[in-house]
Amino acid sequence: MSQIRKARRIPDLPRILVQVSTPAFPINDVIPAIRDALATQSRLVLEAPPGAGKTTQVPLALLDEAWLGGKKILMLEPRRVAARAAAGFMSKQLGEAVGETVGYRIRFENKVSKATRIEVVTEGILTRLLQDDPLLEGIGAILFDEFHERHLAGDLGLALALDVQASVRDDLRIVAMSATLDGERLANWLDASRITSGGRSFPVDIAHFPARRDEALAPLVKRAVEHALMLHPGDILVFLPGIREIRQVEASLEGVATASSIEVLTLHGDLPVEAQTRVLQPASDGQRRVVLATNVAESSVTLPGVRVVIDAGLAREPQFDPNSGFSRLDAVHISQASADQRAGRAGRLGQGWAYRLWPESQRLAPQRRAEIAQVELAGLALEIAAWGSDDLRFPDALPPGALAAARDLLCRLDALDSNNAITPLGRRMLSLGTHPRLSAMLLAARDDAECALACDLAALVEARDPLRTRSDALAERWQALAAFRQGRAPADANRSTLAAIDAAAKQWRRRLRVEVMPPAHVPAHMLGDLLAHAYPDRIAYRHANDRHRYQLSNGRMAKLFDDSALIGEPWLVASELRFDTRDALIMRAAPVDEQHLRDDFATHFREGDEVRWDAERRALVGERIARFDGIVLSSKPAGKVDPALANRALADAVRSLGLGALPWSEATSQWRIRVQCLRAWMPELVLPDLSDEVLLDTLDDWLAPAFAGKTRLDALSADELAEALKSGIDWATRNRIDQLAPTRIDVPSGLARNIDYRLDDRGDAAPPVLAVKLQELFGLAETPRICDGRVPLMLHLLSPARRPLQVTQDLRSFWERTYPEVKKEMKGRYPKHPWPDDPWNAMATHRAKPRGT
Structure with missing residues (x-):
């Protein structure tokens, strides 16, 4: 558990002290609990800080479990560097070469054999394994390491694995492992046990290294490295957002390396295997090293000898770029969880020091955002289509807009058909x-x-x-x-x-x-x-x-x-x-050559009669149009408008002009508002949403049929509009609407008065209004209610001249407290109308007093 206490100050460097360390392989303390949990349950969430040993010790500890039955363990690593390193470390513990009991499989490279029982794979490989063999024959467990990184492929892999487990492999074990994860939330979502391990760390002294005005990243890092070399022992690990920045900093440190006799090394995913291996091994001659790394060094790999971390606070993460149509890697600020994890790298061997190259006042997001919320989803949508089921569970809901856009693109690419099913071409694309x-x-x-x-x-x-x-x-x-x-x-x-x-x-x-x-x-x-x-x-x-x-x-x-x-x-x-x-x-x-388009995109060229609404002429226009998808190549008048094509075009006219262009009667407008109010007051009725937004979105469903045979917008009558609006509601429900939200209500005077239904500025149900002369309610003690007594009316109590005297939903309180004052003021003004001293027992009337009384 981290401890924060006041730290010794170095001039001009504000700092705090964080305890981030423990003895070797603290995960061993909870291995028995992990075994017990997986012996009886199929899912587990394991939280273990950096250095606990979860990546290399948990797979080995599960190899001989009875439930595994000699099957393989797959462990997912987000990065190739970590996959190679984890397989190498476990193999070394077993005294074997990589590819025997423990192997790995990454893009363009694999080291596995028939003897391999633990296979460390990267995210894309896991997806392919699941798609190619949904039964996962020979696989007994899948471990998702560093799940907190929330890569899209990791989320997809977990969703597919859960689907396999739920449908055909209830014996499959699924373990989500992480150093910085909201484990309680994930465990609840998975309906899984949750185990937390201690970590291995020594105190890490954290300081915010001050940048000079308009200082670029490379010279800032150079100064921080020089400062650390002077004050602290051990190797230095520098976190940078990408390869470009690594090269810039590497060039800036050439003089420092020569003068200080240090070795400058780099670590990123594109390095050759030999270069990665060299960085992950201790220096044979004891020479101090400065390692310039991307966030591949943030988790799952251990760099020996590091006592100082310099953190630029940036990482390149995928962000959807609508300009290019792809998700690109953009430099973004890291989360607080990532910053703490990076700092912890300095505390593996003894007391460490971490320098953060951003102002102490800058606040970071607590956790990294899931990629699923910020990247383009065409690849994911194609994987889902290939799987053949939309009923996949993701830790975060798929954004519906991004998913719809992805499927639209895949249809254009002929990877999906009109039913969003994968095509043969789509399967070749996926491969x-x-x-x-x-x-x-x-x-x-x-x-x-x-x-x-x-x-x-x-x-x-x-x-x-x-x-x-x-x-x-x-x-x-x-x-x-x-x-x-x-x-x-x-x-x-x-x-x-x-x-x-x-x-x-x-x-x-x-x-x-x-x-x-x-x-x-x-x-x-x-x-x-x-x-x-x-x-x-x-x-x-x-x-x-x-x-x-x-x-x-x-x-x-x-x-x-x-x-x-x-x-x-x-x-x-x-x-x-x-x-x-x-x-x-x-x-x-x-x-592009047009003939090439006509050869390769022949079905996208089409010609036919179309009817459209001309907003300037406020009329339908029939045209003979040649198109390439949404491009109009040529058009010419088609003569008389074809009524068979007109109804959808008239609906488009309403879409352009707005619902106000329709012939709304007062009764139809009120009926629509009554339905909207009842949706709020009695949700159990399951009434359709008749808001402007929904009606405009569904014009082709409810309104276009009413335009059948018509070629003018004003040919639609108010009665036809009313029936079109009500078309989705059966007669029994319509009668129920009239009972629960009546248009009129009987008052004590013997007359029926209109109820005015209203929506507020946000479109929410407002109290319905009953405007009535005060004298018509004599003898009535309680406010009238509708909707099976759930909703009191808002009474607008009127004078004999039908001017408002009082607005209330509490008639009893009005008679008791307000009426005496109203009577005193109004009796002289309207002497021909009754103003009894006892309104509770007076006769209600809508007339003036008879002559002579």
């Missing part, structure tokens, strides 16, 4: 293990040469811009890549970025088993012809009257820069857009 947009493009290539070019495009659209000058032509970037391969990169290109793109393209070619190199020269439209398969929603056609404006196939408009290199192209496909309220700005695009 590539990448974003569906890129999969669709890679599978669209006709031969190896085109496939090699598609690999280049996949690398280009995912990478940072390799050009330093502004240009919206994707072809210029590909030409720079082709020139780089020939040793003559353009002067305005970033060579290191081109090298990274070239390396990524090679990985794509290796994955697809393409042995030919991309061509050195291609027509610009060939790039667009391939890219159109990744972005069918962003194929664009030039506006007839403005060569800078284009209509996109998704129906939106977009425009080019004034000095665009693409001006004049009739067809484009945009790989990057900057969205705006009116026209999106085309940031990156390539021309």
Whole structure:
């Protein structure tokens, strides 16, 4: 358990002291409890701080359990570095080589054998294993390590595993393990036991290292490293957001390394295995080391010798970028839980020191946000479709808007059919293990040469811009890549970025088993012809009257820069857009050959009669229209409007003009409000929502049928509107509505008076109003009620001239306290009307007093 106490001060460095450490493998203290829990239950949540040993000790401790029955244990690790390290450490404990009892499987690499009983896998591998073998034959347990990181693939893996467990494998054990997790919430959600272990740590002295004004990250880190080298022993671990920052800091430390005789090492997911292994081993000669790492060093791996942590407080995490259509890695502030976990890395061997490179006043979010709430979901939606069931349980609900957008995209990519079922093409796309947009493009290539070019495009659209000058032509970037391969990169290109793109393209070619190199020269439209398969929603056609404006196939408009290199192209496909309220700005695009579109997207071209509402003429217009998806290629008048097409167009007119364009009678308006009020007062009735928003969203269901045979908006009568509005409610329910929320109510005068139903400004039910002359309520003690007595009426008590005297829902109190004052004031003003001293027993009347009384 962490302890915080006041710390010794170093000048100009405000600090606190955090205890974050324990003896070797404290997880051993709770191993018996873990075994007991899993012997009788199928799910477990294990909380253990960094250094407790959960990653390497729990799988080994479960190998001989009776319930496992000789089956395998799968352990999910979010990162490849951690997967290799965990498998290596466990194998070393067993005195074996990796791939014997303990092995690992990651993308492009696996070390397993028939003897392997513990398999450490990364997230994408787990999903493929589950999809390929839903019965999980030979698997007895799945351990989700570092579950607090809440990666999308981890959440999906857990959802699939739970579905398998619930349907066919009730003997399967599922364990969620984490260092910084809301374990109680997760355990309740899983209906699982919860076990908490102590950690291993020594006190860690935390300070916020002050930055200078406008100081960049690299020089700030350099100063912090120099400060730590002077004051503290041991190795230094520096947390940086990504490879780019690691390279910048590595270059800035060259002089420091030489002067101080230190070794500067890097640690990130793209390092070769040998380089990763070297970082994870102690220095053989005792030389001090500075390790520059991404958040791969935050959990699951232990760096020997570290006594100081310098934390930039940033990490690259996936965020959905609507401009590109992908989830990109953006530098974001880490959570407080991550900051504490990083600091704890300094306290493994003895007292440690952690320097935070952000102001002490800056507040961090308590926990990391789940990726499911902030990334694009096309890949997840395709996995769900392949699984064949929407009834999957996720720790956080799937955002309905993002999921609907993902499925719409997959339908455009022909990965899903109209029922959101996966297509044969969708299954082939899923097998590539990448974003569906890129999969669709890679599978669209006709031969190896085109496939090699598609690999280049996949690398280009995912990478940072390799050009330093502004240009919206994707072809210029590909030409720079082709020139780089020939040793003559353009002067305005970033060579290191081109090298990274070239390396990524090679990985794509290796994955697809393409042995030919991309061509050195291609027509610009060939790039667009391939890219159109990744972005069918962003194929664009030039506006007839403005060569800078284009209509996109998704129906939106977009425009080019004034000095665009693409001006004049009739067809484009945009790989990057900057969205705006009116026209999106085309940031990156390539021309497309129309004949290629007609060959590859033949079903997207169509021609037919359409009827639309012309807002300016306030009339229906019939046209013969040629389209490519949402793009209008040509239109001409079609003559007389076809009534068969008119009803939906009239509904569209109402959608454009608003519900106020309909012939609402007072009775229909009141009926609609009565239904809305009853939904609030008696939810057990299960009445439809008749709010403006819902009615506009469902016009095609309830209103369009009423326009059948009509070609004008004003042809709809008030009675027809009323019946259309009530069409979804049966007669018995309509009668019940009239009983519970009547339009009129009898008052003591013998007359029936109208009840006025109202909604407040937020659309919520307001008290219904009964406006009635005060004299008509003589003799009535209690406020009248409706809705089986649940709702009192709001009485507007009127003078004989029908002006308000009092507004109340408590008639008894009015007679007792207020009426005497009203009588005193009104009796002289309206002498011909009764003002009895005893209203409780007076005769109610709507008339004046008879003459002579």
